[in-house]
Amino acid sequence: MRKINIPRTLKAYLPLIGLFLLLVLIMPRSPKFNYDYEKGSPWMHGTLLAQFDFPVLKTDSQLLEERDKAGSEIVPYYRMDTKAYLRSRTALASVELGENSVLKPVAEETLAYIYSKGVLAPSAGQNVDEFSNVIYVQKDRRAVKVPVSEVFTLEDATSYLYDALVRAFPEMNVDSLYASASLSSLVIPDLIFDQQTTDLVHEEKVNFVSTTQGVVRAGQVIVSEGEMVTAEIEQLLDSYKAEFDKSVGYGSSEVFMWIGNILIAFFIVLVLFLAICYCNFRIFDEYNKYIYLLMVFAIAALASSIVAKTDPALFYMLPFTLISLYLLAFFSRRMVFSVYFISLLPMLIFAPDGVELFMMYLVAGCVCIFVFGFFNRGWLQFVTALIVFGVLTVVWGAFRLVDGTEGLKDYHTVLDLGLGALLSVAGYPLIYLFEKIFKLVSNTKLTELCDTNNKLLRTLADKAPGTFQHCLQVMNLADAAARSIDANVLLVRAGALYHDIGKIANPQCFTENETSGIRYHAGLTPKESAQEIIKHVSDGLAMAEKNGLPGIIKEFIVSHHGTTSTGYFLTQYLNDGGDPGDVAEFYYDGVKPSTKEQVILMICDAVEAASRSLKDYSPQSISSLVDRIVDGKAKEDQLSDADISLREISRLKEVIKAYLSQMYHSRVSYPKRKEKAGK
Numbered sequence: 001m002r003k004i005n006i007p008r009t010l011k012a013y014l015p016l017i018g019l020f021l022l023l024v025l026i027m028p029r030s031p032k033f034n035y036d037y038e039k040g041s042p043w044m045h046g047t048l049l050a051q052f053d054f055p056v057l058k059t060d061s062q063l064l065e066e067r068d069k070a071g072s073e074i075v076p077y078y079r080m081d082t083k084a085y086l087r088s089r090t091a092l093a094s095v096e097l098g099e100n101s102v103l104k105p106v107a108e109e110t111l112a113y114i115y116s117k118g119v120l121a122p123s124a125g126q127n128v129d130e131f132s133n134v135i136y137v138q139k140d141r142r143a144v145k146v147p148v149s150e151v152f153t154l155e156d157a158t159s160y161l162y163d164a165l166v167r168a169f170p171e172m173n174v175d176s177l178y179a180s181a182s183l184s185s186l187v188i189p190d191l192i193f194d195q196q197t198t199d200l201v202h203e204e205k206v207n208f209v210s211t212t213q214g215v216v217r218a219g220q221v222i223v224s225e226g227e228m229v230t231a232e233i234e235q236l237l238d239s240y241k242a243e244f245d246k247s248v249g250y251g252s253s254e255v256f257m258w259i260g261n262i263l264i265a266f267f268i269v270l271v272l273f274l275a276i277c278y279c280n281f282r283i284f285d286e287y288n289k290y291i292y293l294l295m296v297f298a299i300a301a302l303a304s305s306i307v308a309k310t311d312p313a314l315f316y317m318l319p320f321t322l323i324s325l326y327l328l329a330f331f332s333r334r335m336v337f338s339v340y341f342i343s344l345l346p347m348l349i350f351a352p353d354g355v356e357l358f359m360m361y362l363v364a365g366c367v368c369i370f371v372f373g374f375f376n377r378g379w380l381q382f383v384t385a386l387i388v389f390g391v392l393t394v395v396w397g398a399f400r401l402v403d404g405t406e407g408l409k410d411y412h413t414v415l416d417l418g419l420g421a422l423l424s425v426a427g428y429p430l431i432y433l434f435e436k437i438f439k440l441v442s443n444t445k446l447t448e449l450c451d452t453n454n455k456l457l458r459t460l461a462d463k464a465p466g467t468f469q470h471c472l473q474v475m476n477l478a479d480a481a482a483r484s485i486d487a488n489v490l491l492v493r494a495g496a497l498y499h500d501i502g503k504i505a506n507p508q509c510f511t512e513n514e515t516s517g518i519r520y521h522a523g524l525t526p527k528e529s530a531q532e533i534i535k536h537v538s539d540g541l542a543m544a545e546k547n548g549l550p551g552i553i554k555e556f557i558v559s560h561h562g563t564t565s566t567g568y569f570l571t572q573y574l575n576d577g578g579d580p581g582d583v584a585e586f587y588y589d590g591v592k593p594s595t596k597e598q599v600i601l602m603i604c605d606a607v608e609a610a611s612r613s614l615k616d617y618s619p620q621s622i623s624s625l626v627d628r629i630v631d632g633k634a635k636e637d638q639l640s641d642a643d644i645s646l647r648e649i650s651r652l653k654e655v656i657k658a659y660l661s662q663m664y665h666s667r668v669s670y671p672k673r674k675e676k677a678g679k
Contacts, residue, residue: 012284016272019269019294022302024261040228042226048221049220050240054215054216056213058212075145075202076193077198077201091188102169110164114152120151120153121189157187162178279334279338280332300323312352316413324369329442464512467507467513471500475496481656491552492600495556496604498549502540503536508520509521527586529569537590559592560602562593563587594642596648611660622657626653627653634649
């Protein structure tokens with residue numbers, strides 16, 4: 001068995017170099033605010049001085065209060081009708097006053113004064129008291145703020161005109177003249193209420209309340225060492241932190257900044273590389289899976305970088321747990337956990353609240369990896385999303401309790417977490433696209449292949465029923481063995497079902513399919529019989545190719561016998577005086593197993609076939625059979641290329657022995673009923 005080692009080909013390192021360069025380019029170009037503080041606790045660091053001028057940000061409660069206040073104050077907008085005064089003067093000129101025409105100059109002067117102030121339209125005048133003490137008057141594309149007390153309503157304007165005439169001509173009967181000449185109709189409103197502009201400006205005023213209040217100058221003390229962090233100091237610290245994270249560059253030279261980023265990126269890639277080596281170094285040989293794994297990691301890093309630079313609040317909405325599902329579809333849980341953990345490291349570096357987000361998505365991702373095995377089909381995926389949402393909310397709530405219970409009222413974040421959990425379900429079908437692009441086989445595809453009602457397996461059951469039953473028994477035995485050493489159970493089951501499909505081409509050649517009284521190998525030489533038996537591997541590959549089986553299933557077909565011999569016919573050939581130097585045609589031209597799953601199938605296939613010839617199914621007999629077969633495979637050098645340990649081989653033996661003992665256990669012998677007892 002080969003020891004775990006690192007790849008020695010440049011091909012394995014080129015993608016890592018590309019990933020390293022990507023990380024260097026997206027690394028943040030500014031330092032993070034690395035002070036921890038909490039309201040009600042003393043400041044545990046040295047006295048903090050402002051390094052630059054920064055605005056003091058208003059708290060959420062202050063912004064809410066100001067927006068409520070702005071919403072209650074509505075300032076109406078009016079458009080000035082510049083032609084209203086002209087129409088009023090024209091109407092005055094057309095009025096026939098006869099001997100009372102001396103009233104016209106006074107009326108004209110009074111109207112000029114009234115229109116210098118402005119006259120509100122009747123409908124607007126009725127609502128003006130509902131707004132505020134001022135209005136906006138728009139004239140020539142400019143809006144002027146005017147007190148309501150300085151403009152006329154229509155009623156006030158007509159009264160003002162009447163009073164002016166009475167004062168100017170007390171000796172005349174102005175009252176009857178005013179009514180008979182309809183002088184009140186001379187006042188035409190020139191300020192028209194603009195409902196659309198009023199609503200638009202009001203909405204902007206509510207939405208664009210200033211988020212700052214005052215400025216702290218550079219050199220000013222923000223908080224002293226040991227000072228209690230009050231609400232006011234917390235507000236200053238939050239404001240300073242926001243400005244620091246947004247606009248501060250490195251204090252050192254740009255060269256040091258690049259060196260630091262290069263080292264950080266290198267160590268992240270190094271950890272990922274070592275994780276692959278420790279979990280399954282053979283992934284370097286499966287280049288499509290290797291590239292896919294690095295692509296998923298790169299997507300996580302890019303998403304963290306983009307969100308951090310645009311809107312950090314989106315971190316709560318992004319479905320980072322989907323990364324674990326994209327990995328789980330093609331890799332073992334051990335590999336998935338390791339890579340998923342490392343894929344969250346860029347978020348820890350980029351995000352303002354990196355520790356909180358890291359913990360949230362780490363816990364939620366691990367739970368998702370576990371529960372998805374139970375809820376992964378159809379609508380049950382929404383159950384997984386609901387559980388993930390619950391975990392995210394609980395972890396987020398725990399951090400809010402540490403900061404104070406006020407944060408628990410942030411329902412927007414809870415909604416974002418819920419949307420992110422749903423996106424995990426919505427984004428999962430992309431697995432099928434990745435499966436096609438990278439030519440991978442997902443667990444969903446393996447589940448479909450394990451359906452015994454598909455066309456190829458039905459053909460096997462019809463033409464070679466004995467072989468089909470043998471495959472089912474091997475599948476069940478391999479299933480138990482795979483679970484015991486944390487191998488890919490679905491892959492082993494699929495491999496077991498299809499490993500002997502080549503026997504469809506010549507089913508009578510194999511004893512499990514022989515018809516009673518017909519012996520296929522009668523009259524054939526041992527060498528000819530061996531060639532007929534060996535041929536089922538090449539026939540199986542041809543059949544797999546014809547039916548579009550994935551390459552990973554074809555590997556089970558060529559490796560389940562490895563490079564072993566057809567022992568029965570080889571022994572017969574040698575016992576009959578055959579030349580020991582001419583035995584090459586008795587050996588399979590296959591490949592040795594290279595994965596745990598292929599080793600499991602080779603052993604279970606040989607054990608199940610051999611167990612049929614046992615006459616005694618005692619525990620000792622079964623144990624001897626299993627030991628003989630496994631040790632024989634090792635002596636034939638069939639396990640030398642396999643990624644499996646001696647401890648796992650030992651565990652496989654124990655599980656297979658226990659399974660066979662239960663399958664072939666002795667049954668109770670029913671006694672014959674005596675005739676008298678029957679009566």
